[in-house]
Amino acid sequence: MLQSGAIAGVIALIIAVRWRDLVLYAFDPHQAKACGLNTALLHYGLLSMIALTIVATLKAVGIVLSIALLIAPGAIAILLMRTFSSVMICSMVLSVAVCFSGTYLSFFLDSAPGPTIVVLFALLFIGVFIFSVCREKRVILS
Secondary structure (H helix, E strand, C coil), rough: CCHHHHHHHHHHHHHCCHHHHCCCCCHHHHHHHHHHCCCCHHHHHHHHHHHHHHHHHHHCCCCCHHHHHHHHHHHHHHCCCCHHHHHHHHHHHHHHHHHHHHHHHHHCCCCHHHHHHHHHHHHHHHHHHHHHHHHHHHHHCC
């Protein structure tokens, strides 16, 4: 568990230090290269951070919950928010809230915490998806 925390800390530090470069590269690699950034380093750095994140989460929580924690919070936050920074903050808050809620709920349901968290993520995604489709229809009709 200490190893997973160390990996998370290093990745958070790298993201905090190189935030603007990483965002520029993620959305427009040609512009990043024109600005003089080392795009090869950014590309392989991002791939390395993703690989380290997967390794850390696999050791900490297992494969099913790892996949849910990597995909669901970002997908839900993209449906709710408009800017990239708000998507990042929303996905972190959602992850923490759903993990605590799933663990708490699993105690009362007498179920395993991992699958309960995955089901909560799925239900939340379905609800947010329906909400965003209805919101888009309202915007188009008005």
